[in-house]
Each structure stands twice: as structure tokens, then as C-alpha cells.
Amino acid sequence: MILSRLLRRLPMLLAVVVTAATLNFALPKLAPKNPVETKLLEMAEQGGSLTDISGLIRSYEERFGLDQPVIVQYFSYLKGLATFDLGYSLAFYPTRVADLILKALPWTIGLLLTSTLIAFVIGLLFGALIAWNRAPRLARVIAPGVMALAALPYYLLGLALTYVFAFIWQIFPLGGGYSLMALPSWSWAFALDVFYHSLLPALSIVLASIGTWALTTRGLMVTVQGEDYMVYAEANGLSERRRFLHYGLRNVMLPQVTALALHLGHIAAGAVLVERVFNYPGVGMLLFRAIEQSDYFVIYGVVYIVVLMIAIAMLIVDLIYPLLDPRIRAEARQ
Amino acid sequence: MADVLQVHDLSVDYQLATGAVHAARNVSFTIAAGERVGFVGESGSGKTTVALALLGMLRHPGRVVGGSAQLEGTELIGLPRAAHAQLRLSRIAYVPQGAMNSLNPVQTVRRSIADGLADHGQPLAGTTLTERVALLLQQVGLTPEVADRFPHELSGGMKQRVCIAIAISLSPRLILADEPTSALDVVTQRQVMETFGDIRARLGSALMLIGHDFGLMAQTVDRLVVMKDGRIVETGEVRDVLRRPEHPYTRDLIASVPTLGERRSGGTLASTDERSPVIHLAGAGRTYGAGLRRPGVMALRPLDLALGGEPRILSVVGQSGSGKTTLGDIVLGFVDPTAGAALYRGQPIASLRGAARQAYRRDVQAVFQDPYSAFNPFYRVDRALAQPLLKLGIVRTRSEATARMQAACAEVGLDPDRVLGRFAHQLSGGQRQRLMVARALMLRPRVLVADEPVSMVDASLRFAILDALRTLRDRHDVTVLYVTHDLATAYRVSDHVMVLHSGAVVEEGTAEAVLREPAHAYTQLLVDSIPWPDPDRAWGGSALRSDNGSSPQTKTGR
Numbered sequence: 045m046i047l048s049r050l051l052r053r054l055p056m057l058l059a060v061v062v063t064a065a066t067l068n069f070a071l072p073k074l075a076p077k078n079p080v081e082t083k084l085l086e087m088a089e090q091g092g093s094l095t096d097i098s099g100l101i102r103s104y105e106e107r108f109g110l111d112q113p114v115i116v117q118y119f120s121y122l123k124g125l126a127t128f129d130l131g132y133s134l135a136f137y138p139t140r141v142a143d144l145i146l147k148a149l150p151w152t153i154g155l156l157l158t159s160t161l162i163a164f165v166i167g168l169l170f171g172a173l174i175a176w177n178r179a180p181r182l183a184r185v186i187a188p189g190v191m192a193l194a195a196l197p198y199y200l201l202g203l204a205l206t207y208v209f210a211f212i213w214q215i216f217p218l219g220g221g222y223s224l225m226a227l228p229s230w231s232w233a234f235a236l237d238v239f240y241h242s243l244l245p246a247l248s249i250v251l252a253s254i255g256t257w258a259l260t261t262r263g264l265m266v267t268v269q270g271e272d273y274m275v276y277a278e279a280n281g282l283s284e285r286r287r288f289l290h291y292g293l294r295n296v297m298l299p300q301v302t303a304l305a306l307h308l309g310h311i312a313a314g315a316v317l318v319e320r321v322f323n324y325p326g327v328g329m330l331l332f333r334a335i336e337q338s339d340y341f342v343i344y345g346v347v348y349i350v351v352l353m354i355a356i357a358m359l360i361v362d363l364i365y366p367l368l369d370p371r372i373r374a375e376a377r378q
Numbered sequence: 379m380a381d382v383l384q385v386h387d388l389s390v391d392y393q394l395a396t397g398a399v400h401a402a403r404n405v406s407f408t409i410a411a412g413e414r415v416g417f418v419g420e421s422g423s424g425k426t427t428v429a430l431a432l433l434g435m436l437r438h439p440g441r442v443v444g445g446s447a448q449l450e451g452t453e454l455i456g457l458p459r460a461a462h463a464q465l466r467l468s469r470i471a472y473v474p475q476g477a478m479n480s481l482n483p484v485q486t487v488r489r490s491i492a493d494g495l496a497d498h499g500q501p502l503a504g505t506t507l508t509e510r511v512a513l514l515l516q517q518v519g520l521t522p523e524v525a526d527r528f529p530h531e532l533s534g535g536m537k538q539r540v541c542i543a544i545a546i547s548l549s550p551r552l553i554l555a556d557e558p559t560s561a562l563d564v565v566t567q568r569q570v571m572e573t574f575g576d577i578r579a580r581l582g583s584a585l586m587l588i589g590h591d592f593g594l595m596a597q598t599v600d601r602l603v604v605m606k607d608g609r610i611v612e613t614g615e616v617r618d619v620l621r622r623p624e625h626p627y628t629r630d631l632i633a634s635v636p637t638l639g640e641r642r643s644g645g646t647l648a649s650t651d652e653r654s655p656v657i658h659l660a661g662a663g664r665t666y667g668a669g670l671r672r673p674g675v676m677a678l679r680p681l682d683l684a685l686g687g688e689p690r691i692l693s694v695v696g697q698s699g700s701g702k703t704t705l706g707d708i709v710l711g712f713v714d715p716t717a718g719a720a721l722y723r724g725q726p727i728a729s730l731r732g733a734a735r736q737a738y739r740r741d742v743q744a745v746f747q748d749p750y751s752a753f754n755p756f757y758r759v760d761r762a763l764a765q766p767l768l769k770l771g772i773v774r775t776r777s778e779a780t781a782r783m784q785a786a787c788a789e790v791g792l793d794p795d796r797v798l799g800r801f802a803h804q805l806s807g808g809q810r811q812r813l814m815v816a817r818a819l820m821l822r823p824r825v826l827v828a829d830e831p832v833s834m835v836d837a838s839l840r841f842a843i844l845d846a847l848r849t850l851r852d853r854h855d856v857t858v859l860y861v862t863h864d865l866a867t868a869y870r871v872s873d874h875v876m877v878l879h880s881g882a883v884v885e886e887g888t889a890e891a892v893l894r895e896p897a898h899a900y901t902q903l904l905v906d907s908i909p910w911p912d913p914d915r916a917w918g919g920s921a922l923r924s925d926n927g928s929s930p931q932t933k934t935g936r
Contacts, residue, residue: 279435370528
């Protein structure tokens with residue numbers, strides 16, 4: 045059943061990706077400036093040693109295939125995407141964009157996937173708890189604090205945490221993905237080092253996003269508590285724990301899982317400013333640098349990866365949602 | 379016989395900012411072991427409040443302010459929460475009114491039953507659980523396969539029986555059922571009430587049945603308690619109360635029960651000249667969910683119908699899923715027929731544009747089932763009434779509109795000064811539903827589609843609203859399409875009756891002919907299923923159990 049659903053969803057996924065890729069291709073073409081020219085002019089201003097700029101532009105355009113008719117460029121671009129060939133970085137030529145992204149992606153996914161999932165679970169439980177009629181007093185007391193955290197941007201929280209824990213108390217590193225001394229390898233020592241470096245950025249993301257999850261969950265939980273099945277569960281003398289988890293939270297989870305999936309799609313872009321604050325070697329940092337250096341091809345590459353990830357995340361939701369909601373399962377069967 | 383429940387001087391207040399509302403005042407009654415006691419009264423009479431107090435489920439600001447309630451010696455009032463929760467289901471079980479949405483949508487029936495057992499000290503699993511669940515389902519007339527279904531895969535009647543299966547899962551001494559059948563059609567209602575009867579015979583549980591239908595009470599309970607404004611006004615054997623009601627309020631309630639007995643003679647008709655019909659269904663039918671390879675579900679088989687001439691009040695009756703609401707929706711232009719045509723003055727309704735569409739919208743009006751959700755809660759009711767008048771260009775000025783509104787309110791028996799200028803939540807269900815009729819009436823429509831207009835209002839108000847429909851017919855030359863599952867009101871109000879079954883017309887004719895001497899077996903079944911307010915009159919003929927394991931039916935109305 046899962047397989048047939050996957051096959052049915054696949055064309056849609058493909059259509060989304062191709063459309064996004066096309067937009068990604070067309071939009072820069074509409075821009076009045078040519079990225080190569082912009083880059084070279086910039087270099088000329090800084091270095092002042094380039095003489096035959098227009099000749100250079102032509103030779104660069106030839107190398108990047110920019111002198112071909114648009115339609116030819118488009119198809120070779122699509123062909124490139126299919127083989128994960130996203131072109132070359134302008135700033136670090138001849139490094140391939142795909143290599144840059146592939147190098148950064150594990151850092152970002154490792155950091156954001158874990159922290160987003162942790163924030164989701166805590167936020168869901170906490171939000172449901174403060175909406176519950178007979179919530180523990182502790183939850184009620186700390187609720188305003190958590191809500192206030194929701195109003196803070198990640199990076200501000202990150203700055204504050206760095207200042208306190210890394211600068212004043214110096215119990216955590218100031219930034220980076222691993223120690224300068226450590227050599228990346230598959231060893232426990234290195235893994236521990238990575239974990240140690242990821243704690244502060246992860247904490248800032250978790251703290252800042254718990255509030256958002258808690259707020260939306262609270263609203264949903266208030267609605268669910270008014271449902272007939274909640275009243276009936278109470279009338280049947282079901283335990284508080286069962287009513288909260290299996291009747292309340294279980295039904296609140298359904299829309300929240302969709303929200304989570306959409307959210308997860310976005311993490312490929314990294315939490316740009318958090319990674320910047322912690323100097324973390326993820327996609328967000330890559331994107332930040334690319335914007336700074338007008339490295340267009342890297343920007344396009346990152347945007348493309350984000351679209352791809354969102355499309356895949358939606359596909360995964362489509363596939364797991366029937367497992368969560370029997371009503372959807374029935375529709376899917378038809 | 380020992381008493382299961384002894385309630386003495388129970389009083390419940392709702393403490394509001396404006397002062398205390400006495401929802402129940404000095405209520406005293408007893409229920410003997412195995413006895414069936416019916417609680418009747420209109421909405422707000424306090425019967426549900428008493429039930430909630432017994433269950434320990436009064437919500438803030440409701441509070442028991444005095445009295446006692448003993449369940450076989452256990453004092454319920456003031457019992458700690460946890461202890462009260464343990465009593466619920468194991469000794470006093472509850473069957474809800476809205477069984478439609480009372481089961482957790484993400485759990486199977488098996489899980490729902492198992493949860494109740496587990497939280498009362500019987501955590502069962504595996505084959506022990508399967509056997510227990512199968513036994514419980516069998517006791518309420520359901521097959522064991524139902525255990526693996528989810529709530530959305532069950533019909534309303536089946537869900538209600540699952541709730542009864544849960545209620546009896548720990549053999550309670552008292553079952554408390556709050557309007558358990560008010561959302562069901564007559565045939566399903568009889569099946570569910572028979573299930574209650576079987577259960578009582580087998581377990582000997584006492585039944586506290588809350589309701590407003592004297593007919594249902596007469597057929598199902600031993601003793602009646604009549605409540606009004608939080609007080610018990612009359613109590614006695616069901617026969618005595620029905621035959622010799624002492625309190626004038628009880629008399630009023632009994633008088634408002636529609637039956638197939640007496641019938642007011644129809645007034646003189648305003649005009650009988652033959653004109654072209656306003657709405658003409660020419661072989662119109664509707665199929666849902668048809669695909670390339672699937673035939674789909676035939677909700678309504680092609681039929682011919684003309685509205686706007688004779689007969690003036692046409693009732694369409696049938697169970698849920700019979701296609702009666704689809705018929706109303708086609709006339710209202712909410713759905714297009716997939717076969718034949720629905721014509722407004724000769725034009726297909728779907729093709730109407732501009733002025734013709736405006737004229738259609740004015741000529742064909744609707745009154746819906748739920749008067750609670752028909753008004754926008756943010757505006758005063760005047761707005762809902764005045765808007766169509768101004769939009770359709772019937773009146774030019776506000777003052778004209780107000781004059782019209784006042785006249786229309788008076789015509790449906792409302793005091794304009796008391797209802798206009800208020801918000802919907804400040805009005806009772808009956809007032810709101812009469813306002814909906816008034817709203818339709820002000821536009822001077824030619825055709826009015828009334829889909830279950832009285833199923834959610836108190837019995838005593840039903841006649842006022844139905845009589846307003848008759849007034850419309852007599853004074854304003856309006857044709858009414860009355861869609862209902864309630865045969866008794868159809869009989870009372872209509873000139874012509876059409877019986878729908880599985881999307882097809884099985885019988886039609888004058889109200890007398892169809893309902894007093896039904897020719898078709900299905901009509902016979904519907905008529906037999908009406909509970910008569912007479913305990914000595916047997917309820918229906920052979921018991922029918924067609925609902926078992928059948929495919930889920932569409933939900934009732936809107």
C-alpha cells in the first residue's frame with residue numbers, strides 16, 4: 045500500500061522540483077546583471093589588475109556555457125540538476141557547488157534535525173500540559189517564561205548564551221563545529237568534540253522554538269478538550285494520564301506533525317544567523333558567505349536543495365500521515 | 379426492592395457574575411434496582427445538570443450547594459475526584475447524547491472498550507480482550523468484526539450501540555443515558571432502545587433516561603420525573619402521568635407530542651390556479667463518487683417534482699441516508715443533479731446568472747436544522763434579517779427594513795422588541811429558529827425548503843414553528859418542502875407526503891393516505907417505529923436488526 049501511494053505521489057514531487065528548478069533558473073536570467081560580470085567587476089575594483097574585462101567575461105561565459113541559447117542552457121541545467129551538478133562556485137572556483145553543499149549539509153542536518161525534534165517533543169508536551177484543565181502548578185508557573193522565549197530570535201538567544209557560557213564562564217567553546225586541534229575522523233573523541241561544540245547552538249534553537257510549538261499546541265489542545273470524546277472519556281472514568289496522552293495529545297499531534305514536516309524541510313537552509321553567530325560550518329554559514337561574496341551559483345544551489353528537502357518532507361508526511369490518522373487511511377484506500 | 383440511587387434535596391447553582399442561577403433546586407427522587415426512570419423537561423429544566431452532579435462532572439461555575447445523592451450507600455456528593463472517577467463506568471455508566479463524536483477518532487472500537495476496562499482494574503489484552511469485546515458487542519447486537527473498525531466507519535446507530543457496549547462493560551448498577559437517540563432516525567431509535575431493553579433484562583441495571591419525547595418515554599420507562607426550571611414538578615408511574623397529568627406544565631408537554639392521531643384540518647388555500655411551477659425537477663437524480671470504473675453511490679434516483687403549485691406543503695420523509703437532504707440541496711441549488719435537470723421557471727438552476735439568479739435566490743428560501751450555527755455570532759440578529767432585504771433590493775431604506783422585520787417577527791409569534799437588536803447567543807433555540815423562518819418569510823419566497831427545522835428545538839416549540847409554516851402557506855401562497863425523519867410532524871403539517879428509501883421514492887400521496895394506511899413495507903416500518911405516548915400500545919411490529927455490520931450511513935443532515 046505504501047509503495048502504491050509513493051508511486052502515485054512521485055509525479056507530483058517531480059513536478060514541484062522541476063517547477064522550482066525552472067524558477068531558480070529563470071529568475072536570475074530576468075535580472076539585468078550578469079553574475080560573471082558583476083563578480084569580475086568586483087574583483088577589478090578590489091585588485092585593479094584586470095585589464096581585458098570584456099574578453100575575460102566572454103571566456104568565462106564560454107566556460108559556464110552562458111553564450112549558448114537560453115533553451116540549451118535550460119536543458120543542460122536540468123541535466124546538471126539530475127546528476128546533482130550545481131555548477132561551480134564563483135568565489136572558490138574551481139570548487140563545485142555540490143561539493144560545498146555536501147560538505148556543509150551533515151553539520152546542518154545534524155544540528156538542526158536534533159534540536160528541532162527535541163524542541164518539537166518538549167514544546168508539544170509542554171503546550172498540551174498548560175492547556176490541560178488540571179495542569180501541574182509548575183507548568184503554569186514557568187509557562188510565561190517559555191512564551192517569552194518564543195518571542196526571542198534564535199540568534200539573540202545564541203549571542204546571550206555565548207556571552208554567558210563561553211565568554212564569561214568559559215565552559216563551552218565560542219564557536220566552530222569542532223576544535224581547531226581536532227582532526228575530523230570517525231572516532232569517539234571527535235564525536236564527543238562535535239557534540240560539545242553543538243550544545244550551545246542547539247540549546248539556543250531549542251529554547252527559542254519550544255515556545256512556538258507550545259503556543260500552537262496549547263491552542264489546539266483547548267479545542268480538542270471541548271470535543272465530545274474528551275467529555276465522554278471523563279464520563280467513563282478514564283485515568284487522567286490516558287485522557288491527556290491518548291485522547292488529547294494524540295489528536296493534537298495530527299496537525300502538528302504536518303507543521304513539523306514543513307519546518308524540517310526548511311532546516312536544509314540552516315539557521316543562517318545561528319550558524320553565523322557560532323561560526324558553525326553548516327549550510328547556513330555557506331549561504332551567509334555566498335550572499336556576502338555574491339556567489340550566485342552557491343545561492344541557487346542552496347535554494348534548490350531547500351526546495352528539494354521541502355518536497356521530500358511533504359512526501360514523507362503524506363506517507364506517514366495515514367499511519368497516524370485512520371480517517372486518512374480510509375480515503376487513501378479508495 | 380432496594381434502591382440503587384437515593385437523591386435527596388439536591389441543589390446545583392451556577393455562580394455567574396450577575397448572580398446565582400439555580401439550575402437544580404431541592405431535587406429528590408429514588409431509583410430502584412432494575413427500574414427505568416425517565417426525566418423529561420425542556421432544555422434548561424435541569425435534567426442534565428442533575429445527571430452531571432451525579433457523575434461528579436459539573437463544570438465551573440456549576441456547584442452542588444446542598445443535598446445528597448447515595449449510590450447503593452456511597453455518598454456521591456463531595457466524593458474526591460479520583461474516587462468518583464473510579465465509580466463512573468464501574469457502578470454508574472453514562473451513555474452520551476452525541477454518540478456521533480463521542481468515540482476517539484483515532485482508536486478502534488476494541489481500544490475504546492479496552493481503555494475503560496484497563497482504567498477500572500481490568501487490563502486485558504490478546505484473546506481475553508478479543509473475547510470480552512466480542513461478547514459485549516454481541517450483547518448490543520453488533521458483530522465481532524465491529525471491534526476492529528474506527529468510529530468513522532460506523533453509522534450513527536452503530537456508534538450509539540458501541541457506547542452502550544462500553545457502558546455495560548463493567549455491569550454497572552445504574553446506566554445514565556442523556557438523550558441517547560435524539561440524533562437518530564425513528565427506525566434506528568427503536569433498535570437502540572430495544573438494545574437498552576435487552577441489556578436491562580440481562581444485567582438488571584437500572585436506567586435513568588433523560589429526554590424530552592413523551593412517546594419514547596411511554597415506550598421505554600416505568601416511571602416519569604417531570605422537571606421545570608430546576609424543580610421536579612411531577613413524578614409517578616408512566617401510565618398515571620400520561621393518563622392523568624396533574625401539573626399544567628406536564629399537560630402542555632404531553633399536548634405538544636405529535637402523533638398520527640388527530641390532525642388539524644387544513645385551512646383554505648390562498649389560490650389554486652394552475653401556473654407553471656417555480657421549481658421543476660425533471661428526472662433529476664444525484665450520484666456521488668462515481669469514477670471511471672466505479673458506479674458511485676446513487677444518493678437520489680431520478681425523480682420528477684414540481685414545486686410552486688399544488689400541493690402546498692410537501693413532506694419528504696425517510697431515514698438518514700435516504701436521499702432526502704440531497705433532494706433539498708438540489709432544489710436550493712447547492713448541488714447539481716448528475717441526471718436529468720433542476721429547472722427554475724424553465725431554466726436550469728446551475729445556468730442562472732445575474733437578475734435571474736437574484737430572482738431565484740429570492741423565490742427559493744431555506745430554513746435549516748441547526749438554529750445555533752445559522753447566525754453570525756459577531757452581529758446582532760437584525761443584520762442577518764436586514765441584509766437579504768437590502769441586498770436583493772426589496773427595500774430601499776433601513777426604516778423600511780425595520781418595519782418589515784417587525785411585521786415578520788410578529789407573524790412567527792415573536793415580540794420584535796424582545797428579539798431585534800440582540801445577539802444570537804442571547805436568544806433561545808426556538809427563538810432563533812423562528813427568526814430563521816421570519817427571515818425567509820420577509821423575502822416573500824414562492825418556495826421554502828425546510829430541512830429538519832424542528833429537530834433541535836424543544837417539543838413545545840415545535841408546533842409554533844410548524845404552525846408558522848402553515849401560516850406561510852395560507853397567507854402568502856408559499857410552497858413548503860418539509861424534509862424530515864419525523865413522521866408525526868410530517869403528518870401534522872403536510873398536504874402531501876413522499877417517502878424516500880435508499881434514494882428512491884417508495885410511496886407518495888396525501889398525508890392521510892400514506893401515513894394512516896401505508897402500502898409499502900418501508901413506510902409501514904417507519905410508521906411502526908414511531909413511539910406513541912401510550913404505554914399500552916406496543917411499539918412497532920417485528921424487531922428489525924438490519925443495521926448490523928452494514929456499511930456506514932451518511933450522517934444526519936447538516
